[in-house]
Amino acid sequence: MGGLLVARVIQFVTLVHRDTDFPCALVEWFLPVGGMxxxxxxxxxxxxxxGRPVDLIHLxxxxxxxxxxxxxxxxxxxxxxxFSQSHTAFKAFYLNSYADYHMHELLLS
Structure with a gap:
């Protein structure tokens, strides 16, 4: 996957530190199955x-x-x-690289 990681956004949050806003997302990570x-x-x-670990990442x-x-x-x-149950109803997911041109090009490069 070219070093890319897949995560599901659980919630968008904004952290404020010294009057600076930091847009973040609480995410759950997905790992690739197999090497290709x-x-x-x-x-x-x-x-x-x-274990479905979560992280807070900057947008x-x-x-x-x-x-x-x-x-x-x-x-x-x-x-x-x-539709709200779809991410917990399945044990694995296809990463659809054909959803749009940009996604297709990103995963091919």
């Missing part, structure tokens, strides 16, 4: 880090947003699954 993209889809697979360290698609295998997705 999935051979069938061409997308990287990521999963939440064990300047965020390169761009990404699109995660749950890896659901052969089982159908339940009809009553709410």
């Amino acid at each position: 993209p999935d051979p069938v889809t061409g997308m990287w697979i990521v999963r939440p880090e064990r 300047d360290t965020v390169v761009r947003s990404c699109h995660l698609i749950g890896v659901y295998g052969n089982a159908p997705i339940p009809r009553n699954l709410q």
Whole structure:
């Protein structure tokens, strides 16, 4: 993944120190599965880090947003699954590099 890390934003916060605002995000980390993209889809697979550790990061360290698609295998997705449950309903996610041109170029470089 070219040294990039994937994180899910839990909450955006602003810290103030000596009259300076620091825009930050509380994030949960995802780790890549395997050392290369999935051979069938061409997308990287990521999963939440064990124990789901969280960190507070400055927003300047965020390169761009990404699109995660749950890896659901052969089982159908339940009809009553709410979008707000999607990051806890799946054990792994495809990192969709085809979501837009810029994401595709970023992951290829």
